[in-house]
Amino acid sequence: MSLRLSTVILPVDRWHEGGAATWRRAEELGFRTAYTYDHLSWRSFRDGPWFGALPTLTAAATATERLRLGTLVTSPNFRHPVTLAKELISLDDISGGRVTLGIGAGGSGFDATALGQEAWTPKERADRFAEFVPLLDRLLTEDAVSERGTFYSAEEVRNIPGCVQRPRLPFAVAATGPRGLRLAARYGQAWVTTGDPKLYEEGTPGQSVAALRGQIEKLGKACAEAGRDVAGLEKVLLTGFTPDKNTMLDSVDAFVDFAGTHRELGFTEIAVHWPIPDSDFAADQRVFEAVATEALAQLG
Template sequence: MRLSAVILPIYRWAEGQKIWRRAEELGFHAAYTYDHLSWRSFRDGPWFGAVPTLTAAATATERLRLGTLVTSPNFRHPVTLAKELVTLDDVSDGRVTAGIGAGGTGFDATVLGQEAWSPKERADRFEEFLPLLDELLRQDATTRSGGYYTAVEARNVPGCVQRPRVPFYVAATGPRGLRLTAEYGQGWVTYGDPRGPGDVPLEQAPQVVATQLAKLTAACEQVGRDVGDLEKLLLQGSTVEKPLESVDAFVDWAGRYQELGITELVLHWPVPDSKFDNDPAVFERIATEGLSQLG
């Protein structure tokens, strides 16, 4: 099992670079950031762009993998996103993971002036978005016409450092999203029940993920793929579980999900006076000692 972190893009770079470097020093496998234009309770405070932040982080670190968690069609187009990912992969010398999902409601869903998409339209768009992005990242020139997204002789030379392209970690819980994960993903992302923490009692949280994993396994079987080929990533912070209260709490939490088949846990870097307000000293102990205490 691997341990990674999410560092919100809320810091001016003079401070932010210290956090990304510290994530590497603590031995995290990867550090991700949210690809939003603003987000929830942080909307009225500092919030910087994901790709520029990750590019800066690539120059400030040497070993740490970097990624979006997650980017979506809400304000992205596959043609421009592919160009940014190719560039970021080059700057980081092949350390990028593209976390990708269909997106949701919220500020990003309407910031460009569009009406919020229905769940069906969101799924329809993602079903077109992901294959086009895959194609753009695999070849020098791409032309494809779609109902939502079109590319006309879109060039991506010299292509990705990672071959055949940067890995996709797909966030999905519904049938179409899980099928796309099985077809295009190198990893799968979940944060638990999409309804939110208030709807799922503490003791039921692991079973939610177990049920999702069973559906992912079925989706892989349908396309002739071994689910074991996929990394399974669990993002902490969206359930009533509190694994960052102590090292022991983390070990208990991590052990439950390791048994289910989760291969990567992602913890939110502490942010004072927010929903991610956790003790930095405990967080660093978890980072350096937590996984070694798993049975």
């Protein structure tokens, strides 16, 4: 089974003070896709520079030629399907059809209350996500959409000419629960996970692998219920949130071992954060670039 390597570039640098160069370097290193977080701020970066995802991806689209671009992930926390669809169609056009939308139900972090609302419960997030994804699907595939929902509505919305990618740009659906997995099975071209968050602090790599195996089994069941072959769904592991987060980039050999183990589980893409000094994603830039250029060849 082939494996692709992607990266996640957090939007922390001014575009003309290193931001543009990072995206160009990602293309030079041969990454399949460069993603960014679609947040208003994030954890330890909250009090520092942080730029918008879609403007950043638009700039990256003009600075690169081959690199796929995407979000990991966009959520309903501060997005609406109608306005998001228009921006995505524009980005897909500007990039020449190189966009993937990573999309998830969202969490309880800073974005969850930024617009003044109370943080939604997990059930409330799932309810909104279950309505958000189908409406976004329609908005990206139909020229005109009217729909009245409980949480999201569209009234005579026009999205002409639609996406460059047909029938629309691909969705990479982040999900581990049953409702999210059903959405991934029905609407996703890819599925995304970060692993089991309960194992982040004190779990072992072996426990993490077992948890990921269980998630993929549940995904397979959801696909079967939807009448779909799970093999046709790309499976993306967003790294940095598993127990081996601090060792997987110690060397090329360490990453090859990590990647091989997860390829055997069925993952088809691994996304690694671009190093940021003095942060949760600190790593040796030289090792990171060696991983980008040498690891997949060693996997065979």
